Amino acid sequence: MRISTKFIETGMRLTRPIYGRNGETLLNRGTTLTTQYIMSLRRHGILTVNIDSGFEEDFSDALEDIVRCSVMKKVQHEIMVNRNRISIKNITNQVEMLIDEIISGKKIIGNLTEICSADMYTYAHSVDVCTLSLMLGIRLNYKKDKLLQLGTGCLLHDLGKTKVLPEILNKPGVLDSAEFSEIKKHPLYGYKMLLDNNEDIDPESANIVLDHHEKYDGSGYPRGLKGQEIAEMSVICAVADVYNAITTDRIYRRAMPPHEVYEMIMASGNMMFEQRVVEAFLKCIVPYNIGSIVRLSNGFVGRVCRLNPSLPLRPIIRLLDSREEINLVQEKSIVINGLLQHEDIIKEEIDRALEKVGSFKFRQDFTAI
Ligand SMILES: [Fe+2]
Ligand SMILES: [Fe+2]
Incomplete structure (x- = not known):
C-alpha cells in the first residue's frame, strides 16, 4: 500500500525500493523501517512509500509509477496515432510487461524522469483497469496465454470512446438520453474497429471490448447479456472498470471513498457481477488506507x-x-x-x-x- 511518509512508523516493511533524485537506490524492497531510515527518507524529501499492508495482493502497490506511465504512453500512441491500424503485437508487449511487473515486483524501466500529464485520464484508466484485471486473473489461476488475452482486451476496452465526441465524453452535467445512447455505443465501436483492422486480434480479447458493460442481471449494454452468457474475462474487466471509474475524480463527479466502493462491490455479487469474480476482487483492494x-x-x-x-x-x-x-x-x-x-x-x-x-x-x- 502506498502511504504518505507522514504516517510511516518503525517496523513497517517496504514492498517497493525507494529511489533518490538521481535514480540511486536509497532503500531496497523488503527493508524494515527504523527511526534512522524514516528520518533519512524525510530528509531526502520522499513524499510516499509502499509498505506491506498485510494483504496478499494490493492494487495500489502493483505497479511502479514509471511502468504505469510508460504503458500509458505506448497505449496512447497506438490509439491516437495508429488508430485504425493498432498493432496488437505492441499492445500484447505492454501486457507482458505489466504481467512481469505484477508477478515479480521488479523494476523494469530505468528512466525516472518520465512524467505523465494530467490529461491522460483515458490511458491511465486503461492501464489501471488492465493491471487490476491481471491481478484478478492471477488470483483466479489464469495461465500466461489467458492473461495475455485478458490484458489485451482490458488495455483496449474503451478504444471505441475515440469515436464519441469529446463534448459528450467530458460533459460536466447530466447527459441527455441522446448523448447517453451515443456513449453506450462505445463497446460496439471499439469491437468493430478491432475486427475491421486487425486480423491478429484474439476473439476473446475483442469480446472483452464488446461486453465490458454487460451486467449479471441483464441490465447492461450493448447486448443485454445475462449471468453465464457473459464470459468471465469480460466480468473481470467490468468489475475493474467500475472500481477504477468511481474511485477517480472526474469533472462531473468526485471520487467515492474506497470503503464505500468496497461495500458497494461486496453487495454486487450475482447482481451486477458474478460472485466468484467479486470475491477474488475484494482480495485485491483495501477499503481503508x-x-x-x-x-x-x-x-x-x-x-x-x-x-x-x-x-x-x-x-x-x-x-x-x-x-x-x-x-x-x-x-x-x-x-x-x-x-x-x-x-x-x-x-x-x-x-x-x-x-x-x-x-x-x-x-x-x-x-x-
Ligand atoms: Fe467502457
Ligand atoms: Fe472504462
Whole structure:
C-alpha cells in the first residue's frame, strides 16, 4: 500500500525500493523501517512509500509509477496515432510487461524522469483497469496465454470512446438520453474497429471490448447479456472498470471513498457481477488506507494505523487525542461512521486545540482563586 511518509512508523516493511533524485537506490524492497531510515527518507524529501499492508495482493502497490506511465504512453500512441491500424503485437508487449511487473515486483524501466500529464485520464484508466484485471486473473489461476488475452482486451476496452465526441465524453452535467445512447455505443465501436483492422486480434480479447458493460442481471449494454452468457474475462474487466471509474475524480463527479466502493462491490455479487469474480476482487483492494482519518460511532476521531487482512472493514485505529489504539475486531460495538475530508480534519484540529486552551485557562483561573 502506498502511504504518505507522514504516517510511516518503525517496523513497517517496504514492498517497493525507494529511489533518490538521481535514480540511486536509497532503500531496497523488503527493508524494515527504523527511526534512522524514516528520518533519512524525510530528509531526502520522499513524499510516499509502499509498505506491506498485510494483504496478499494490493492494487495500489502493483505497479511502479514509471511502468504505469510508460504503458500509458505506448497505449496512447497506438490509439491516437495508429488508430485504425493498432498493432496488437505492441499492445500484447505492454501486457507482458505489466504481467512481469505484477508477478515479480521488479523494476523494469530505468528512466525516472518520465512524467505523465494530467490529461491522460483515458490511458491511465486503461492501464489501471488492465493491471487490476491481471491481478484478478492471477488470483483466479489464469495461465500466461489467458492473461495475455485478458490484458489485451482490458488495455483496449474503451478504444471505441475515440469515436464519441469529446463534448459528450467530458460533459460536466447530466447527459441527455441522446448523448447517453451515443456513449453506450462505445463497446460496439471499439469491437468493430478491432475486427475491421486487425486480423491478429484474439476473439476473446475483442469480446472483452464488446461486453465490458454487460451486467449479471441483464441490465447492461450493448447486448443485454445475462449471468453465464457473459464470459468471465469480460466480468473481470467490468468489475475493474467500475472500481477504477468511481474511485477517480472526474469533472462531473468526485471520487467515492474506497470503503464505500468496497461495500458497494461486496453487495454486487450475482447482481451486477458474478460472485466468484467479486470475491477474488475484494482480495485485491483495501477499503481503508493507512493514514486516513475516520470518525468512530463513539464520537472519537482517529487515524487508521494498521489493517486486519481477514476483516478489512475493521482496521486498528489510533485516536488523535489520547493516541490509544482501538482494534475494531475486538471492539465490536464501535463502527466507522465515515472518513474525514481535509477541511473536516483542520476543523477537528482547531476544535481540539481550542478545547485544550480552554481547559488550560480554566486551570489557571482555578489556581488563581
Ligand atoms: Fe467502457
Ligand atoms: Fe472504462
